[in-house]
Amino acid sequence: MPDAVRVRFAPSPTGLLHIGGLRTALYNYLLARQTGGAFVLRIEDTDRSRYVPEAEQDILAGLAWAGLALDEGPTQGGDAGPYRQSERRDLYADAARLLVEGGHAYVAFDTADEIEAMKARRRTDANPTPGYDASTRGEMANSLTLPADDVAARLADGAEHVVRLRVPEDQTITFTDRVRGEVSFDTATVDDQVLVKSDGMPTYHLANVVDDHAMGITDVIRGEEWLSSVPKHLLMYRALGWTPPRLAHLPLILSPTGGKLSKRSADRLGIPVSVAQYREAGFEPEAVVNFLALLGWNPGTDQELFTLPELAEAFDVERIGTSGAQFSLDKLEWFNGQHLRRLSSEEIADRARQSVETAVGPVPDDALVTAAELMHERLTKASDLAQATYLFQDPEAYDPAGVKKRWKDDSAALVRAYADRVEALETFDIETTEAAMRELAEAEDAGFGRIVHPVRLAVTGTTVGAGLFETLVAVGQDASVARMRRAADRLG
Numbered sequence: 001m002p003d004a005v006r007v008r009f010a011p012s013p014t015g016l017l018h019i020g021g022l023r024t025a026l027y028n029y030l031l032a033r034q035t036g037g038a039f040v041l042r043i044e045d046t047d048r049s050r051y052v053p054e055a056e057q058d059i060l061a062g063l064a065w066a067g068l069a070l071d072e073g074p075t076q077g078g079d080a081g082p083y084r085q086s087e088r089r090d091l092y093a094d095a096a097r098l099l100v101e102g103g104h105a106y107v108a109f110d111t112a113d114e115i116e117a118m119k120a121r122r123r124t125d126a127n128p129t130p131g132y133d134a135s136t137r138g139e140m141a142n143s144l145t146l147p148a149d150d151v152a153a154r155l156a157d158g159a160e161h162v163v164r165l166r167v168p169e170d171q172t173i174t175f176t177d178r179v180r181g182e183v184s185f186d187t188a189t190v191d192d193q194v195l196v197k198s199d200g201m202p203t204y205h206l207a208n209v210v211d212d213h214a215m216g217i218t219d220v221i222r223g224e225e226w227l228s229s230v231p232k233h234l235l236m237y238r239a240l241g242w243t244p245p246r247l248a249h250l251p252l253i254l255s256p257t258g259g260k261l262s263k264r265s266a267d268r269l270g271i272p273v274s275v276a277q278y279r280e281a282g283f284e285p286e287a288v289v290n291f292l293a294l295l296g297w298n299p300g301t302d303q304e305l306f307t308l309p310e311l312a313e314a315f316d317v318e319r320i321g322t323s324g325a326q327f328s329l330d331k332l333e334w335f336n337g338q339h340l341r342r343l344s345s346e347e348i349a350d351r352a353r354q355s356v357e358t359a360v361g362p363v364p365d366d367a368l369v370t371a372a373e374l375m376h377e378r379l380t381k382a383s384d385l386a387q388a389t390y391l392f393q394d395p396e397a398y399d400p401a402g403v404k405k406r407w408k409d410d411s412a413a414l415v416r417a418y419a420d421r422v423e424a425l426e427t428f429d430i431e432t433t434e435a436a437m438r439e440l441a442e443a444e445d446a447g448f449g450r451i452v453h454p455v456r457l458a459v460t461g462t463t464v465g466a467g468l469f470e471t472l473v474a475v476g477q478d479a480s481v482a483r484m485r486r487a488a489d490r491l492g
């Protein structure tokens with residue numbers, strides 16, 4: 001077994017937990033479980049302008065729903081707490097001071113207008129987006145250009161300022177990403193990143209590095225969009241004399257029509273974005289987890305169905321892919337159906353109860369379990385059971401296309417004749433109802449199909465469903481007979 005890791009899921013509480021975030025959390029969780037390590041939740045709430053108070057609760061609910069139990073986090077605590085960055089400000093201030101004292105960061109007083117003016121001055125066709133970096137910092141108002149007493153006086157005056165990382169000129173920063181292999185960045189492409197904002201709050205970059213170090217994080221697994229931040233982070237690790245964690249950047253999640261799956265493209269395609277939406281849409285958490293696990297990782301075998309413990313066993317960071325992983329709602333629904341098959345009828349009944357009762361009102365337990373048993377193999381979601389309303393109440397209408405296709409001139413007479421035979425059965429079960437139909441077909445010299453389809457329409461109002469005789473048994477003898485006679489009267 002590999003060494004025990006300490007991994008973290010580090011969401012910013014800026015909105016509902018989305019499906020990509022859950023995938024990141026899952027991969028971290030799997031690595032922790034596999035190595036007997038710790039899975040930590042850290043709330044990265046330093047950006048107060050984007051802070052959404054309900055977000056943390058939603059993140060916790062989403063992780064709990066998916067079964068990703070935390071070892072440490074804001075609710076249960078732990079030795080490396082506190083687990084909200086807003087409660088760790090002293091640590092960031094200390095690190096910023098160390099960086100400035102060591103000459104790896106500096107204080108800058110420039111206003112937004114002054115920075116804009118510099119960019120306008122520097123903008124050329126070859127350099128359309130000039131940065132605040134080694135090539136420009138010399139012409140700005142900062143502690144590298146201003147005399148020390150001026151800087152001290154401004155600070156004493158409470159002048160607005162930020163702290164910036166002093167990114168060296170002309171260096172190549174190379175690191176090994178466990179997914180991408182060796183990655184290099186030229187520091188000439190890296191800005192003098194703001195580390196402490198004018199409100200005194202650290203930016204993501206500073207807080208993230210300080211906390212990964214302080215919390216003893218050994219491995220970082222996160223989305224590809226953070227890859228370009230790595231050189232800045234490594235410069236800080238180096239300057240502070242800290243060992244960086246191992247890094248793994250997950251491939252993008254792609255839209256089924258190509259391109260990154262953004263909130264906009266997902267909305268357009270009717271793909272839910274937040275974990276809460278998947279929960280409300282009636283997806284099984286085991287299916288969502290299984291689907292997400294394979295969205296970017298493959299086990300190297302044909303196995304597709306996994307429980308969470310099986311995933312923890314099979315997971316391997318080295319088998320995470322580099323190319324984007326295409327999202328497919330059809331695939332997720334397939335997983336959902338497969339995971340439903342593993343549940344008992346009682347469990348399905350439990351999960352379907354709310355939707356069924358919304359559709360047809362209160363239903364007794366045994367009726368719900370019988371219905372679940374009957375439809376087990378056909379459900380994509382447990383809540384689909386609510387579509388088979390005929391299992392709980394008489395059909396209110398008959399599918400017009402079905403009637404057109406299946407209800408013939410002799411249908412009413414055949415359905416009535418079958419109802420009489422069913423009514424007379426002493427034992428009412430799958431075998432006797434089927435035998436009764438065969439006998440009727442022979443007696444009337446009618447094809448089986450001329451009876452089966454109208455009977456199904458009469459009893460269910462539809463032309464699809466589970467086996468007819470199983471359905472009759474689920475509906476019950478009296479109700480089946482009554483429904484057949486009523487349909488014969490109504491459809492003629």
Ligand code: GLU
Nearest residue numbers: 010011012044208222226
């Ligand atoms: N707070 C960042 C986010 O919202 C964390 C990125 C990271 O894992 O470093 O995704």
